[in-house]
Amino acid sequence: MKEFFEAKSIAVVGVSRDKRKVGSIIFNQLLKNFKGKLYGINPNVNTLYGCKIYKNLSSINSPVDLVVVAIPSKFVIDVIKELPSVKCKHVVIITAGFKEIGNEELELKLKKEMDKRDIKAVGVNCLGIYDSFSGIDAIFLPSDRVHRPGKGGISFICQSGAVGGAVLDLLASKGYGISKFISYGNATNLDSIDYLEYLGKDKNTKVICMYIEGLSDGKKFMEICREIDKPIIILKGGLTKAGNKAALSHTGALAGDPRVYLGAFKQAGIIYADSLENLFDYGRMLEKSIKPKGNKVQVVTNGGGFGILSVDSIVLNNLALADISKENKKALKKIFPKLVIVDNPMDLVGDATDERYDIALEYCCKDKNIDIILITLDYQTPLITSNIVNVISKYKNEKPIIVSLTGGEPTEKIRKILESRGIVCFDYPEKAVRAIKKLVDYST
């Protein structure tokens, strides 16, 4: 499987004069970022985009590690038959028009031809693959429309191209990184199980996020999940009967009974995300945060209302409110002005300074009654400066410190700096607490 992500030579079948065509987009993307040998295939032209173009695979006369196919469905089998000529056993088939539109027969035939030659395929009917580390970018969406995320520890397996593309773009714009991205569409021969197994062993992958619509072998899938010692977070499309029906016409996936899925996920130690946003909120948390020793959360804030909303969320999510030790409480009350409330939430109030946060964090980090610190930072108050990021960063290796920041552009800037320092941030306290709950459940 690593041939997909570590290929040293790639051929793209279906490079066209029209640069908006799928094959052309992928070819040009690779031309820009891929360091290995690249071949374009089109029987009707000699050169395109400044490169020699080959009539067919056989005319390359040299082995190829990976072939990307972007031609109409009826021609795909011909390409498969040609693969042995370049000693290639790994292929990404972007092409749609198989079982998802009722062409079961064509897809079955394709699968047979591939199995016969021991060829492994990502696809059909998929968006492609992306690896931020190796620079392999075989995604058919132009990078000016869909920005690519930088390096990170989350790998994303996605059965829907649209969801995959949107998520890539979103992650990139938020400044979150990714390791590997796999859009696998109809799962003609390689399945979510294969990708999972591979990513379970991949050193660049810390957390696996998945969007799936159906599973071919649920039992085996759960077994693999149980064996993988990394957080696996799944969003399942087609949870309802109506969604299930739509999934069937989308990727040809028979989605199965939702209750069965949810129960099995739980048993297999899979973290279930109930929305696309949560999928990556949980993923970021499990990628970046150090593990807590327990479930006792201390809220530190300079915005009273945010403190209250945070505490409400902690209770409603079945986490425990930390109870700071008597000695530390006493000491902090001595240091802080009278208006500061040393409790949970610890309200440093509207005239809080960076220094006041520094003291609060120092005490919270050394307090044995506290497992996790949730800072609901109100960056709008006048005495908090951008130096707050240095204050918070100082303590990031001592305990899990999660920051919730609600606000517009000035706040967003602070969030991005904190994130770049490896601190997990959220835009609302309710989201932070939901993700903390998953962190605690996974870690304890």
Place this chain on the structure above:
Amino acid sequence: MKEFFEAKSIAVVGVSRDKRKVGSIIFNQLLKNFKGKLYGINPNVNTLYGCKIYKNLSSINSPVDLVVVAIPSKFVIDVIKELPSVKCKHVVIITAGFKEIGNEELELKLKKEMDKRDIKAVGVNCLGIYDSFSGIDAIFLPSDRVHRPGKGGISFICQSGAVGGAVLDLLASKGYGISKFISYGNATNLDSIDYLEYLGKDKNTKVICMYIEGLSDGKKFMEICREIDKPIIILKGGLTKAGNKAALSHTGALAGDPRVYLGAFKQAGIIYADSLENLFDYGRMLEKSIKPKGNKVQVVTNGGGFGILSVDSIVLNNLALADISKENKKALKKIFPKLVIVDNPMDLVGDATDERYDIALEYCCKDKNIDIILITLDYQTPLITSNIVNVISKYKNEKPIIVSLTGGEPTEKIRKILESRGIVCFDYPEKAVRAIKKLVDYST
């Protein structure tokens, strides 16, 4: 009450040499945006920020409509006693240090002195007020840190300064407008009930959003809500026992039993938001969308996975899936290529063009089986252009059309244009559907 928002003359008590001080911030903000007469008060200086500064209110020698107080708590009563000298009965008291820190007595005394003179106060312990229409900006957070939203139909009553400030900044950066903003803190004499009554009649207010921690007279509050013929959406801080305790030390609010609150909200026709994000998601929806005739939602998408997630959400939120009429289904199947799925979701697939959306929307708008259209637009696919905003805008007055767009900066641009045309957008389909549910519940 309108004197607060339509004042023609304002005095700020507590303008200081230090421009970072609360009084100075408000004075300078008003200096910039307020068209009426402005007076600064400080007994120790003659001029500040290029303006004559008065020793006290009495030395103004002219009536003043509104006084803003930003001096230490122990001096506030002196200012109240001086108010008759400028014939003023309306005061915004920013000052903290009353019952929220145990100074019940001082606050009670202040209340008595105000009641005696029939003086109405916003505050104490509050952020101030803001009116995007009149330009009155008596909020103590500097506008370079907290951007102010432009004109809009939502008014926001907020018992927490921090939450209020963060929300203002967030709304501004998203490009959402606001009508009036009231941060009322301890509610010393004017209470949420008074603000509600006023906004219920205010012509610029289409929707009322509230963050409250406690109510002095729950029964009366619910009565007023029942009488107001505008959507009222509430987020309640201190819903849990621990949150309740924190609320007590925050604004001195005794928060009461959460079950009682939630039950009463429902009976009074109040829309309950369970997070800060939902509060404004629901608010925007009820402000902008036309009313649906029923609960039958049609999903139109060019991203299969998004269509499935949308349909799942519709079912899980107890909305109905629209079933497009046989004739329209037949007609669309004739027009569209074979890959397009004319169902619910209607999947215009990855090679969808703006024109394909145009046709789909035309048919959905005229179809009697459809009450609401949810577009989950995948702006990442190559053939959708920025002209899609014109296509969607064409139909906005025919039926409620809600758009969900997931993605980074390119998608965000499209979202902002759609929003500026009055179309309600969301970043995830799950959020869109949650808000649609509130729209349907309120409208039908």
